[in-house]
Amino acid sequence: MRRWKRTLTAVALATAVVTGTAGWAAGSGQQAVTGPPPGSAAWRADGSLGRALPDPASATPREVAAFFRTLTGDRQRDLARRHPSVVGNLDGAPVALRYEANATALRRDARYAHLAEPGRQILAFDPRGRGQVAEVYGDLARSRHVAVVVPGSDIDAGTYDRPTDPYGTPAGMARQLRAAAQDGARDTAVIAWAGYTTPVGVGVDAATGDLAEAGATRLARLTDGLAALGAPAPAVFCHSYGSVVCGLAAPHLKARDLVVLGSPGMRAGNVADLRTSARVWAAKDPSDWISKVPNVRFLGLGHGTDPADPAFGARPVPAAGAHGHTGYFAPGTESLRTFAAIARGEVR
Template sequence: MGRASHQDSRRDSRRRRALLSALLTAAMVVPLSGAARRPDIPAPPPATLAPLVPATLRTTYEANRANAAQAARMAAAHGDGHRAAADRALAGPSCHLLSFDGRGTGLATEVLGDLLRAEHVAVLVPGSDTSIDTYARFHRAAAALYEDLTRRAPTGSRVAVVAWLGYATPGTVSTTVTTVARADDAAPHLRAFIGELRTLTPARTRVSLLCHSYGSVVCGRAAVGPDVDDIALIGSPGTGAGTVAGLHTSARVWAARGSGDWVAHVPHVRADLLFATVGFGTDPVSRAFGARVFDAGDAGHSGYFTPGSPSLANLARITLGEPSEVTRA
C-alpha cells in the first residue's frame, strides 16, 4: 500500500469513528421524551429511613410519600408546576415508594403489588431521559405490566412490579448516552437494590430484570448473580458485553427488538475514540450474543409495554417463569 493510500485509509477510519459517535448519539434519542434536565429545582433531602426490612416497609412508604409531598410544595413555590404535579402524583396515597429523591432530575423506586407476599417480581430498569419529569410514562409501563401479570398469574399466585428509577439516566442528546460511564455508576446501586429486594420477598420468589434501551447497558454492567432468575433486554443498543457469558450472570438472558424500533440502526460496535470508548458491542438479538430471542411484534422503541402487544405478553410470561410459553422471534 502506497503512502497516499495509507493516508486515505486513516482518513476513512477517522470518518467512520466520527460517524459512529454521531449515529449512536442520534439513535439513542427517545422521540417522546424531550425532557428538560433542570437541576435547579429545589427539593428536600431524602427521608431518613430505618433499614429496609419487612417490618419497616409500611413506614418507608409513608415517609417517602411525605417527602414527595414536600418536594411538590417546594417545586410549586419555585414556579415549576410540571415538576410539582409529578411530585404530587408520587405522593398519592396509593403510591408505594421504596425510595424518593426529588433533587435535580430526581430518583424514585415505586412498587406495584405486595412485595411481602409476591411469588413473581419484575424490576423495570429504564433508559435515557427518564426522570421525575417524565415519570408518568415510566409508571404507565409498569402499570401495564402489573395488570397483564395479574391477569395471567395462576389463581392464588401473587405478583409485583418495581419501577426502579435508581440512577441518573443520561440525556438523550449527550456524550454520556453513547458510553458505559453512566451505566457503570448505576450498576452498584442496582446490585444493592436487588439485594434489598431479596430481604423483602419470600425465599422462593422469582425476580426478573426487564431492561429497556440504555437500561440494558446498566443491567449488563451490574453482573447480577443468583438473586435474579431472568434478564430481558428490550430495545437494547447493546450491553457492553460481547456475549451472554460476558454478563457474568446465572440468570436466563432474553432479548427482543420490535420491527418498528429505530434502535436497530444503531451500529453494534465499540470504538476507542479520543477520550472514551463509544458503543455497546454485540447486538443482543444476534445469534452471536447468545440470548433467547423472543417476539416483540411491531413494537417501536417506546412500545414494548403496550397493552395487548406480543412484547408485553412475553415479558409477563418471562416474569411468571413460563419459558415454554414465550413466543420466539
C-alpha cells in the same frame, strides 16, 4: 494495512454514534447522583436508640434488614418520621415503612407531591438532580413473582409517569406488565425503577457507560434489598440505555431473568461475558430506530454486540408487533405476552 483499515472503520462508526449520523442526536451532559441519600448526616448523628444506626453509605441491605428486625413497630415509625429521606431509600428496610417514609418526604416537596397521593407505593425517592423514584405496583411483600423495569434515556422523577406516553415510561411499562402477568390478587408485583441518573437525549452520555456504571451499582443494591427481605428473585426488564445498566450490573444482580428490549448493547460480547446465572432474553422490533445505532465499542464509545443478534446467545422474544422504540409493552403485542410469561416464570 488491514489492521489499520479496521481501526479507521471503528473510529468512523464510533464517531457516527456521537455525531448523529447513525440516529443519535445531541444531548446535554449529566452528572450522576451517587452516595447516601439526603439527611444521612443527621441520621448518623442520631443517638436516640443508644447505639449507632446503620450507615447508609456502607451498611449492606442484609445488615439494614437485620437492624430493623430488632426494633418495635413504634421505634421503626419514629425513625421514619424523623429521617424520611434516609429510611425511604434504605434497601433492606421494611417495604411498608419505606412507603410511609417516602410519602412524608414527598409531601414536603411541592414538585413531586402528587406522588404522595393515597394508594401510591413509593419505594424510593431522591430529589437530588433531576430526581429519582421507584414505585411498586402490587403487593411486594407477599407476591409470588416480582419484576423490575429499568428505563433508558430522558427518565427522571418528573417524566417517569407521563400520561401521554403510556407504554414508554417505566411506570407505564410496569402497569402494563402487571396487568398482563397478574393471576390472582397477590400473584405478581412490578417495580418501576427510575433509580439512576439517565442520559438526556442520545448524545455522548448515551454513547458511553459512565451513567450506566453508577446506575448498575444502585440496581444491584435494589436486588440485594429484595433478597434481604425474602422476596422472590425478580425478572429484570431493561429498556434501551437501561440495558447498558443491566449489562454492567449483571454479575451482581440477584435476578432470575434478565430481559433487554430496544437495546443499543450491554457492554458484553455475548451472554457468557455477562457473568450471570440469570436467563438472558432479548427483543428488538424491526421498526425500532435503535437498530440504526452501530453495535461497536471503541475508546469508550458504543455498547457492543446487539443482544438480539443470535450470535450473542440470548433467548429471543418475538417483537414484530411492537411498533417503534417504546411499543414493546403495548397491550395485545406478542412481546408483552411473552414478558408476562417470563415474569411469572412460565417460560423455560
